Amino acid sequence: MKGIRLAFKIINTLTKDSFHYPNRLYANMLILVSRLGVLLALYWYVFKLNGGIINGVTFIVVAWSMFFYFSFSNFNLRRISRLIMEDVQSGNVEVFLCKPISYLSYKIWWTFGLGFYNFIFIGFLGFIILALVISVPASMTIGLFIPTLILELILATILTFIIYSIVGLLAFWIEDVNPVFWINDKFVMILGGSYLPVALFPDYLYKIAIYSPFGASMFVSHIVYDSWKVDWLKLMGIQIFWIITLGIFLIWLFKKARGKVSVNGG
């Protein structure tokens, strides 16, 4: 109960903080629109050249798949790696370790709170605009869509936090996790469908995207595919497997990291 109250307090406080800086929101919106806009314009042209369908998928489906990828990416949950690294490098980690909280849970909720406002506001606005401009595919109108979307967002959030927290905790050993973060992030982007939608992947790459934790953390980009109504249970099963496996590893790693805390000053 206390944890939930604190989580709500963090989200409230950080949302309030975001209101003080509306320019950040506009900048993020601009980044999203330009990245997604350029990609969608290119894909629209490629699909047009191919008669409107590639690999059995229409442009509308690809556009929505990319929209869900970029909206989730805009949540910026991956920044937890850098927040942990900064705490370790600056020694600020000690401020949190003498509070009646779990450092890791606190950082997770803090990162969640930092991106929540962006995610909701830009995601909602983007949804409306895209729906008006290109309409929605049939796969988004079935009854299963909304409940599995919510469930998928929860699982993707948990798995993303676990993967990027592991990267962040490595700072206790190597201090600068930027190279690891970069490699990890590129795997997530490629296998999640940032550059090329997963539906257009060759078979071997599609399998890697599905069975690796990097691709699994971005299954939100799969929910508009027609195959979703058949595959959703299997895909969520894969996500749950990675959540349990990497979650156990994360707890073990955090316990080891606690013993590695050093201190600035005499």
Place this chain on the structure above:
Amino acid sequence: MNIISVKNLSKEFTFPVKNTKYSWLKNLFYPEIRKVVAVSGISFDVKRGERIAFIGPNGAGKSTTIKMLSGILFPSGGDVDILGLNPSKDRKKLAYRIGTVFGQRSQLLPNLPLTDSLEFYGVMYDMTNEQIKIRIKELVEIFGLESFMDQPVRKLSLGQRMRAEVAVSLIHKPEIIFLDEPTIGLDVVAKKSLRDLLLKINKEENTTIFLTSHDVGDIESLCDRTIIINHGTLIKDLPTEDLTKTFFSEKYIDIIPIHKFKDFPVLTHGIEYLTKEPNKITIRVDINKISVKDSLKELLDIFDIEDIDVYYSDLETVIRNIYERDSTSI
């Protein structure tokens, strides 16, 4: 009744170092490990309501000790008992009963008004909304926070920020407050104000104060007992009054002239020149023989003074004096 009990507490840090004689592969997988002993077998007890100064030069092990007492670091050896709890095992339980202030770090929310930080930490300490409201009112009154309660924290002066930091760390009415260099970087007025507030909290709420500082003034005006450590070892544990009489009996005065000093007249008994330069002289005053006030009167009569600075000897000098005194008494 002891609320802090420390027995043979030790902390060693190990870290890999690059050995130029090793190959890069050996350096990567089997690096040379260097061990640093930060704290070595210190023992002491603290009673409820005491005001402890825990002092020592840079690298003495002060911060390491305070961080082991607050559960941030795990000791390499020895036993710690704080309010009947083991900080390493009961970190979260202990956190509800202690407060911490690290002078070089901030726990405040920089972009929001101070009220938000106080409410935020109130929730973190599992206080009800009503309890938070009452406590904020009390802290605003005690710490005089009203004038800047609604300003974003990043716009506060350093002195205001430190008052706010201490107030936030007291939101849950801790029984002990650990302060690590709380007055670092503050001007004289802000330092005095913070010391007065800590004394007030100690008197009104019987909060035990455990403070590390480099500032002799903090120790003298705030603490009733002083523990001195150096190279991780406890070298003295004595009432601050005794320490002041024995080791803080000298004050120093720097004088800057309006025009260059030409003559250096003989001074009264208890005052002597340490350095004589045309642009600055430094004078040592033995306060057991003459008061600072009388010394200043005499100096103002003798010299045309542009600027003047009165200060204690630094901690390093005090600790050197302790060593010298102890070695001559053996």
